[in-house]
Amino acid sequence: MAHxxxxxxxVEFSETDMAGIVHFSNFFRYxxxxxxxxxxSLGFSIHTSDPERVGWPRVHASCDFRHPLRFExxxxxxxxxxxxxxxxxxxxxxxxxxxxxxxxxVARGTLKVVCVKRExxxxxxxxxxxxAEIAGKIEAAPAELLAS
Amino acid sequence: MAHxxxxxxxVEFSETDMAGIVHFSNFFRYxxxxxxxxxxSLGFSIHTSDPERVGWPRVHASCDFRHPLRFExxxxxxxxxxxxxxxxxxxxxxxxxxxxxxxxxVARGTLKVVCVKRExxxxxxxxxxxxAEIAGKIEAAPAELLAS
Amino acid sequence: MAHxxxxxxxVEFSETDMAGIVHFSNFFRYxxxxxxxxxxSLGFSIHTSDPERVGWPRVHASCDFRHPLRFExxxxxxxxxxxxxxxxxxxxxxxxxxxxxxxxxVARGTLKVVCVKRExxxxxxxxxxxxAEIAGKIEAAPAELLAS
Amino acid sequence: MAHxxxxxxxVEFSETDMAGIVHFSNFFRYxxxxxxxxxxSLGFSIHTSDPERVGWPRVHASCDFRHPLRFExxxxxxxxxxxxxxxxxxxxxxxxxxxxxxxxxVARGTLKVVCVKRExxxxxxxxxxxxAEIAGKIEAAPAELLAS
Numbered sequence: 001m002a003h004x005x006x007x008x009x010x011v012e013f014s015e016t017d018m019a020g021i022v023h024f025s026n027f028f029r030y031x032x033x034x035x036x037x038x039x040x041s042l043g044f045s046i047h048t049s050d051p052e053r054v055g056w057p058r059v060h061a062s063c064d065f066r067h068p069l070r071f072e073x074x075x076x077x078x079x080x081x082x083x084x085x086x087x088x089x090x091x092x093x094x095x096x097x098x099x100x101x102x103x104x105x106v107a108r109g110t111l112k113v114v115c116v117k118r119e120x121x122x123x124x125x126x127x128x129x130x131x132a133e134i135a136g137k138i139e140a141a142p143a144e145l146l147a148s
Numbered sequence: 149m150a151h152x153x154x155x156x157x158x159v160e161f162s163e164t165d166m167a168g169i170v171h172f173s174n175f176f177r178y179x180x181x182x183x184x185x186x187x188x189s190l191g192f193s194i195h196t197s198d199p200e201r202v203g204w205p206r207v208h209a210s211c212d213f214r215h216p217l218r219f220e221x222x223x224x225x226x227x228x229x230x231x232x233x234x235x236x237x238x239x240x241x242x243x244x245x246x247x248x249x250x251x252x253x254v255a256r257g258t259l260k261v262v263c264v265k266r267e268x269x270x271x272x273x274x275x276x277x278x279x280a281e282i283a284g285k286i287e288a289a290p291a292e293l294l295a296s
Numbered sequence: 297m298a299h300x301x302x303x304x305x306x307v308e309f310s311e312t313d314m315a316g317i318v319h320f321s322n323f324f325r326y327x328x329x330x331x332x333x334x335x336x337s338l339g340f341s342i343h344t345s346d347p348e349r350v351g352w353p354r355v356h357a358s359c360d361f362r363h364p365l366r367f368e369x370x371x372x373x374x375x376x377x378x379x380x381x382x383x384x385x386x387x388x389x390x391x392x393x394x395x396x397x398x399x400x401x402v403a404r405g406t407l408k409v410v411c412v413k414r415e416x417x418x419x420x421x422x423x424x425x426x427x428a429e430i431a432g433k434i435e436a437a438p439a440e441l442l443a444s
Numbered sequence: 445m446a447h448x449x450x451x452x453x454x455v456e457f458s459e460t461d462m463a464g465i466v467h468f469s470n471f472f473r474y475x476x477x478x479x480x481x482x483x484x485s486l487g488f489s490i491h492t493s494d495p496e497r498v499g500w501p502r503v504h505a506s507c508d509f510r511h512p513l514r515f516e517x518x519x520x521x522x523x524x525x526x527x528x529x530x531x532x533x534x535x536x537x538x539x540x541x542x543x544x545x546x547x548x549x550v551a552r553g554t555l556k557v558v559c560v561k562r563e564x565x566x567x568x569x570x571x572x573x574x575x576a577e578i579a580g581k582i583e584a585a586p587a588e589l590l591a592s
Contacts, residue, residue, distance in 0.1 A: 013480060013490065014266060014321060014473045016314035018195065018367055020271060023310050024206045025180075027175040029458045040516075045164065046457065047515055057170045063209035068273075071314055073486075118550055125216075137471060161327045161332060161342065162467050166460035166515055175456060177310045184309060188368075194309065195367055219343055219462055221335075316567060320502045321476075324469040344461065354468045359507035364569075386447065419464060420510075 003081045005038035008098065011073045021068035028061055031093045031109050034077040042137045052131045056113040059088070063109035067097065074098040076108070080141040087127045088114045089138065092146060136137035151229045151289035153186035159221045169216035176209055179241045179257050181224040189287045200279045202284065204261040207236070211257035215245065222246040223254070228289040234264045235275045237286065240294060299377045299437035301334035304394065307369045308332060317364035324357055327405050330373040332402070334391045338433045347355070348427045352409040362391065370394040376437040383423045384410045385434065429444035447525045447585035449482035452542065454515045465512035466526070472505055475537045475553050478521040486581045496575045500557040507553035511541065518542040519550070524585040531571045532558045533582065536590060 009030065017023040036046045046056055069075055076096045083090035095107040116125040129135075157178065165171040167248040187194045194204055217223055224244045231238035243255040278282075313319040335342045340350055362399065365371055372392045379386035391403040412421040425431075453474065462469040480490045490500055513519055520540045527534035539551040559570040573579075 002583060012473070012477055014319050014476060015154070015311060017309060018312035018316045019203055020314045021205075024209055025173045025176040025310060028176060029456070032173075032458060033456055036516075055167055057167070057169075057216070058213055060210070060212050061172055062208070064208050065206055068205070072480075072489060124386065159570045160329055161326070161461060162328060162469060164462035165457060166462065168462045171458050177308070178312060181308055184368075193368060220332075220341060297531060315499055315501070317501075320505055321469045328469075351463055353463070353512070354464075354509055356506070356508050357506070360504050361502055364501070365572040404543055 001139040002038070002042055002137060003139050004042055004145070005034060007034040007037045007077045007079070009033070009075060009077070011069050011075060016071050019068075021070055021132065024063070024065060026094065027063050027065070027107055027109060030075070030077050030095070031061070031063075031079075031091070031111055034079045034093060035091060035111065035113070038079050042134070044134060047095045052121060053117070054128065054131060055116050055118055055125065056089075056099055057116060058111060059114050060090075060110065060112040063107055065107045067104060067106040069095075069097060069106055074103075081138055082110070082140065082143055082146055083112075084130075084135070084138055084140050086129050088112060089130070106130055149287040149288050150186070150190055152293070153189055153227045154226070155182040155185045157181070157223060157225070157286060159217050159219055159223060161219055164219050165203065169214075170221075170292045171219055172211070172213060174186060175211050175243065175255055175257060177211070178213075178223070178225050178243070179209070179218075179227075179239070179259050182227045182241060183239060183259065186227050190280055190282070192285075201265070202276065203264050203266055204237075204278060205264060205273060206259060207262050208258065208260040211255055213255045214254060215254040217243075217245060217254055224251065228293055229286055230258070230288065230294055231260075232278075232283070232288050233284055234277050236260060237278070237290075297435040298338060298433060299435050300441070301330060301337055301375045303333045303373045303375070305329070305371060305373070307365050307371060308366055312367050314352045315364075315371055317366055320359070320361060323361070323391065323403055323405060324444070326371070326373050326391070327357070327359075327375075327387070327407050329387060330375045331387060331407065331409070334375050337431070340390075340430055349413070349422065350427060351412050351414055351442050352423065353412055353421060354407060355386050355410050356386075356406065356408040359403055363400060363402040365393060365402055367390075372399065376441055377434055378406070378433055378436065378442055379408075380426075380431070382425050384408060385426070387433040388437075405436075445583040446482070446486055446581060447483055447583050449478060449523045451475070451478040451521045452482045453519060453521070455513050455515055455519060457515055459513050463512075463538070465514055466517075468507070468509060471507050471509070471539065471551055471553060472519050474519070474539070475505070475507075475523075475535070475555050476535060478523045479535060479555065479557075482523050486578070488578060488581075491568070497561070498572065499560050499562055499569065500533075501560060501569060502555060503558050504534075504554065504556040506534070507551055508552045511548060511550040513541060513550055520547065524589055525582055526584065526590055528574075528579070528582055528584050530573050532556060533574070535561060536563075536585075572578075
């Protein structure tokens with residue numbers, strides 16, 4: 001049972017804006033990248049038909065920004081499973097900049113995603129229980145980790 | 149004194165993802181586009197040296213997603229000023245899809261931005277009072293509008 | 297029979313990079329936006345199942361950059377149909393910045409796209425003749441226009 | 445003296461579009477990422493004030509697309525220095541998908557970049573000779589490599 005995952009990536013030029021810092025919308029792309037890497041670490045793909053063909057649309061996303069990230073900064077994105085329900089998962093993310101003598105926290109974010117099936121005919125999405133094989137590998141992180 | 153602004157745009161192909169819908173990170177780009185158009189509607193640019201050289205980094209962003217947006221959907225982004233403080237502004241955003249018999253709300257978001265000066269030497273940002281010329285044109289929306 | 301289309305758009309903050317100018321990859325998004333608006337001007341959508349379900353993957357894209365574009369610049373993207381073949385279309389694009397006393401050309405680009413059908417089973421794409429209803433509305437621009 | 449560099453990355457969800465494949469504009473972001481990693485491999489940053497404060501705007505970019513890339517594909521981007529002049533560099537890029545029994549080439553691209561200084565006053569860019577320290581570490585690839 002896994003409840004956390006850490007991804008490190010380096011800020012790309014195309015992710016910056018004219019203010020010289022990472023455009024805030026990219027923090028949401030970073031969170032999603034960590035979520036997808038978390039799934040791969042469990043042997044799944046977020047976009048899969050195995051064990052079942054489900055999708056994970058986002059129903060909520062938020063981020064608090066404390067310090068900017070700049071080109072070529074090394075950023076650690078730590079994912080914690082905040083909540084696991086029958087049909088949904090909620091994650092917390094802590095962003096730290098690693099290229100300092102001591103890492104500094106630059107942002108915190110959240111994502112809430114719902115497990116859905118898509119009807120082939122019209123693309124309509126219906127929420128469904130998380131497939132047992134996936135649910136069996138994910139658990140909410142201990143309260144003390146989430147409170148840190 | 150202005151407290152709201154409405155922008156309509158059409159979903160572009162490059163804003164969709166393999167799920168066939170607008171990637172959620174683009175809702176944050178849409179909010180920012182509405183914010184910048186709001187500033188232009190007041191005779192300012194968000195990135196200006198007139199009346200003073202200030203910037204507006206985001207300190208908080210969030211979005212709740214109810215329905216997907218698809219390619220070529222016409223989307224209305226309604227900005228409401230939720231809060232005006234000495235050094236910061238908070239906005240609410242209501243997204244509606246217009247290409248239906250009756251428009252449907254697809255998402256709601258928030259942005260909180262802080263007015264800063266950037267030191268030429270090292271790029272460090274310090275929060276400052278919103279320039280009087282700008283502050284004099286913006287007010288918080290009435291409570292009944294925000295509650296809707 | 298149409299052979300040209302002109303789209304005007306305004307540079308968004310999120311399209312700039314830390315060099316203070318529009319990131320070059322966005323010129324390709326701008327070309328595509330003009331192509332899709334051209335299709336809409338003919339009564340079609342680039343992503344359609346009417347008259348037939350075809351797609352238009354890009355097989356070639358290029359751009360020559362002369363002058364930078366900046367935040368809030370007004371940019372005109374003029375599309376010219378350079379070549380029309382049985383299964384493909386080639387476009388030329390001329391980018392001009394309009395917020396000058398006299399507009400200045402900032403870039404020129406090309407796109408070559410192929411008409412394909414996608415097999416439902418495996419997503420494989422096969423090139424097919426452009427549907428007659430679409431082909432009947434598009435023609436190559438006169439040589440003198442393309443030479444300008 | 446270096447004349448090539450290879451970067452491997454994995455396709456992210458946000459890089460795909462509703463056709464289920466990587467949006468073509470991202471191939472240009474991939475090329476740039478390889479170029480910047482090439483510079484880092486030589487001990488430089490593309491955005492640097494050391495040894496001198498220069499920038500590298502793109503004057504030409506092109507790409508030929510043969511096969512699509514999909515979510516979670518592993519893609520190798522091989523950069524070759526095609527030409528080195530006093531004030532400019534031209535690169536070729538070969539994209540291969542690695543998650544096949546044998547890798548397949550999916551695209552080829554080019555970038556031509558010019559070394560510039562930016563005037564502090566007005567942001568105007570003037571082309572300058574590539575700083576000796578950088579020029580001394582880069583050479584054009586042998587003809588046989590480029591012809592492959």
